[in-house]
Amino acid sequence: MNVEITMEKIGAGHLMRLKGDVDMNTSPDVRNSLGDVFRQGGSKALLINLSGVRYMDSSGIATLVEAMQNCMKQGMKLRLVELSPSVRDVFELARLSSIFEIFPNASEASAGL
Amino acid sequence: MEDERDRNSASSVTLTVPSHPKYLYVVRSALYPLILDAGFPKKEARRIVLAVDEACSNIIRYAYSGDPAKTITVTVEDHTERFAVRLRDFGRKVDRAEISPRDLKDVRPGGLGTHFMQAAFDTVDYDTSQGQGTLLTLEKKKQRVKA
Numbered sequence: 001m002n003v004e005i006t007m008e009k010i011g012a013g014h015l016m017r018l019k020g021d022v023d024m025n026t027s028p029d030v031r032n033s034l035g036d037v038f039r040q041g042g043s044k045a046l047l048i049n050l051s052g053v054r055y056m057d058s059s060g061i062a063t064l065v066e067a068m069q070n071c072m073k074q075g076m077k078l079r080l081v082e083l084s085p086s087v088r089d090v091f092e093l094a095r096l097s098s099i100f101e102i103f104p105n106a107s108e109a110s111a112g113l
Numbered sequence: 114m115e116d117e118r119d120r121n122s123a124s125s126v127t128l129t130v131p132s133h134p135k136y137l138y139v140v141r142s143a144l145y146p147l148i149l150d151a152g153f154p155k156k157e158a159r160r161i162v163l164a165v166d167e168a169c170s171n172i173i174r175y176a177y178s179g180d181p182a183k184t185i186t187v188t189v190e191d192h193t194e195r196f197a198v199r200l201r202d203f204g205r206k207v208d209r210a211e212i213s214p215r216d217l218k219d220v221r222p223g224g225l226g227t228h229f230m231q232a233a234f235d236t237v238d239y240d241t242s243q244g245q246g247t248l249l250t251l252e253k254k255k256q257r258v259k260a
Contacts, residue, residue, distance in 0.1 A: 001138035021141075024170045025134035055141065057166050058225035089159055093232055094225055 002026060004052070005033045013045030013076075013113055015106065019052030022060035031063050038070050045113045046071055049106060051082035056090050068100065077101070079109040127188045132173045132202075133181035140187055141166055144198075151191040152255060157233075161196075161253065164233035167226035168200050168249055176204030176247060196253045203246035207239045 003020040014037050022030060037043060046067065050056075064080070071078040079101045083091065091097050103109035128143055130136040141162050148158040169185055177183045183204060190197040212227055230237050236252040 001135070021138055023134065023137055023166065024173065025137060055138075057137075057163060057170065058229065059170065061225060086159055089156060090163060093160065093163075093229060 003029060005030060007033060007037070010047065010106075010110060011045075011113055013043050013047060013110070015047045015049065015081075015110075017049040017052065021055040022053055022063070023055065023057045024059045027057075027059040027063045030060070031066065034063070034067050034070070038074060041074065043074075043076055045077040045079065045110075047079045047081055047106060047109050049081040050087045051084055053084050053087050056087050058094075061090065061094055061096065064100070065096075077113065079103055081106050081109045123190045123192045125188060125190045127186060129184050129186045130169075131181060132177045132183040132185055132204075134170070134173060137166055137169055140169055140185075144187075144189060147189050147191065148196070151196045153196070160229070160233040161198075164230040164251065165198050165200070167229050168198075168251065171226055172200065172202045172204065172247075172249075176202045176207070178205070180204075194255055196255060198251045200249040200251075201246065205246075206241040207247045207249070209239060212239070 001021045001023075003018055003022055003026040006017045008015050016033065016037075018030065020026065034046075037046060048064070048067070053060075068078050081103050082105060083102060088097075091100075126143070126147060128140065130139055144165055145158055145162050148161050149155070153161065165187070169187070172185050173179065173181075183202070186201040188199040188201075190199070230251060234251040234253045236250065238250045238252075240248040240250065
């Protein structure tokens, strides 16, 4: 089971879309793609659309927490967009809903960037 | 004491997978319909799947130190009164002193797997007395449906 990762430039930031399962097998791929954004630098915001994520485990959460920490170091905003029901559920279990900035859609998430 | 009728009524499914992370989805895919068949609602089923997936990930990461050539045997038992998942590995035995869920206020990568297991199941038991490896038993009582 793979995860599809697409990245596009939006204004002064980047939008990453994930589709599939983000687990111990696939989260290294997500981490590598995020690493490319952080290495390039110059981005003011990173939006991650999670509407296509069917499943996420603790390694997926760890990847998002690392992304949040890297964004803070680089002065970037991290915004999560359209959490799927399974992602919302795992966020609820891990009590992360108040830690991340979460938006219902990309247009609201990109407002003010 | 386990009820004799409950023990006899159990249906059991056993699955053995290689200890490579790419087979985690196989366990998840097999497990989910079995949990629904056992009568749990979808949200609870998703949490049980997550807990078992985390247990398998821990086996790969800690018991087998990432060696993909070992095996994990998952046995799912549906009893009248309870639902049980047993995970058997033959790697490094679990050290109970190292197992504790982290404080959720301490936001950092990692350390959530144990929390997810304890949130989904009533009992999380590590048995290291059976020769090599560990037998992890996860059990959950079924809610009685009122007539």
